[in-house]
Every structure is written in structure tokens, then in C-alpha cells.
Amino acid sequence: xxxxxxxxxxxxxxxxxxxxxxxxxxxxTNDYITWYQQFPSQGPRFIIQGYKTKVTNEVASLFIPAxxxxxxxxLPRVSLSDTAVYYCLVGVHGSGNTxxxxxxxxxxxxxxx
Amino acid sequence: SAVISQKPSRDIxxxxxxxxxxxxxxxxxxxxxxxxxxxGQSLTLIATANQGSEATYESGxxxxxxxxxxxxxxxxxxxxxxxxxxxxxxxxxxxVAGGSTDTQYFGPGTRLTVL
Numbered sequence: 695x696x697x698x699x700x701x702x703x704x705x706x707x708x709x710x711x712x713x714x715x716x717x718x719x720x721x722x723t724n725d726y727i728t729w730y731q732q733f734p735s736q737g738p739r740f741i742i743q744g745y746k747t748k749v750t751n752e753v754a755s756l757f758i759p760a761x762x763x764x765x766x767x768x769l770p771r772v773s774l775s776d777t778a779v780y781y782c783l784v785g786v787h788g789s790g791n792t793x794x795x796x797x798x799x800x801x802x803x804x805x806x807x
Numbered sequence: 808s809a810v811i812s813q814k815p816s817r818d819i820x821x822x823x824x825x826x827x828x829x830x831x832x833x834x835x836x837x838x839x840x841x842x843x844x845x846x847g848q849s850l851t852l853i854a855t856a857n858q859g860s861e862a863t864y865e866s867g868x869x870x871x872x873x874x875x876x877x878x879x880x881x882x883x884x885x886x887x888x889x890x891x892x893x894x895x896x897x898x899x900x901x902x903v904a905g906g907s908t909d910t911q912y913f914g915p916g917t918r919l920t921v922l
Contacts, residue, residue, distance in 0.1 A: 735915075740912070795850075797850040
């Protein structure tokens with residue numbers, strides 16, 4: 695399972711776009727990239743998953759360059775309620791999925807008014 | 808998706824005692840996992856608990872300390888045995904549920920404090 699590296703913390707203000715970049719230099723061919731969000735006193739919540747290029751859903755966008763050695767989670771126009779810890783994980787998808795998720799340190803995002 | 812509940816939500820226990828945490832899922836799932844999250848830290852995988860097989864423990868975790876049951880496809884328990892203050896953590900269960908994304912869903916966690 696590929697190791698990931700993220701910034702420990704980030705600050706932003708309401709209404710700004712936030713981009714959190716994750717490095718995963720040893721990502722394997724079958725690995726997908728998944729981001730989770732965790733609020734205090736809650737379990738992590740799935741945000742978005744991708745394999746390459748760009749993925750967008752109602753919550754966020756995920757940008758993955760061609761070499762897949764990094765990925766960027768983009769949160770448009772953040773609000774105070776987006777203050778949370780964001781985890782980037784890589785792992786096998788589909789039939790080869792053992793389900794194991796290895797969490798890195800995560801990025802604590804603090805959104806200020 | 809999957810909705811997961813855990814019991815108890817929190818507990819305060821004396822050292823040397825044991826606590827069993829229950830995890831209930833609203834749908835049948837094959838893959839279920841137990842994690843520990845120590846204060847201010849990230850999540851650490853304790854074990855994989857797939858129905859019909861013995862739990863598989865990660866390095867640093869043993870069955871005698873963290874026995875796990877998985878009697879059916881919607882339920883699992885994790886016991887924290889012979890507790891010490893170092894076991895004070897949040898314990899979370901998670902499942903892989905449905906569809907092609909193999910998304911993992913987490914329970915709300917059980918906050919354990921050992922005195």
C-alpha cells in the first residue's frame with residue numbers, strides 16, 4: 695500500500711477555494727486515490743475517489759496528473775463547516791480490493807470567518 | 808451506502824477490565840474493519856474481520872488483547888481486554904459496501920477512557 699504525504703495543516707477563509715495536495719510517489723498501477731473527511735468526534739466520511747485526470751462531484755474535485763504521483767483535492771468556496779481533517783489514501787480497487795486502508799497523518803483544514 | 812451504528816458511544820472503564828464494542832450495519836457486508844484512533848492522531852487499522860474466517864490482525868495487535876467476533880454479515884464485536892490507560896482511544900468499525908467504488912463507510916466510533 696502506497697505511502698502518502700500531505701501538509702499537516704492549512705488555513706483558509708470562508709468563500710475561498712482550498713487545494714490540498716497529496717504525494718504518493720510509489721502508487722501502483724491498480725491503486726485508486728481516495729479522500730476522506732473527518733469531523734471531530736465522528737468517523738471519516740468518503741469525499742471523492744479517482745484514478746486519473748479529473749473527477750468532480752457535488753462536494754469536491756480531484757485532480758490527478760498523468761504520472762499519478764500526486765493528487766489535489768479542491769474544495770470550492772469553503773465554509774466554516776468544512777473545518778475538518780482531510781485524509782488522502784491510495785489502495786487497490788475492485789476485485790483486488792482487500793479493503794485495507796492505511797491512513798496517513800491527514801491535513802487539518804481550519805476555515806476562518 | 809451503509810449506515811453503521813456502534814455501542815457504546817463512549818465509556819469510562821477501570822484498568823484491568825474488558826469492554827466489548829458492538830458494530831451493527833444496516834446491510835450485509837463481507838468486509839469489516841476495526842480501527843483505533845488515539846487522541847489527536849490518525850487512524851490505525853487493528854484487524855480485518857470478514858465473515859466466515861478468523862480475523863486478521865495488523866502488526867502490533869494480537870487476538871488475546873483484541874478478540875473479534877463476526878457472527879454474521881451485519882454484525883461484529885471488538886473486545887478490548889485487560890485495559891490500561893494506554894488503551895484510551897476512539898475505536899471505529901468500518902465496512903466496504905456496494906457498487907463499483909468499494910467505498911469504505913465508518914461508524915461514529917466508541918470513545919474509551921481507561922482510568
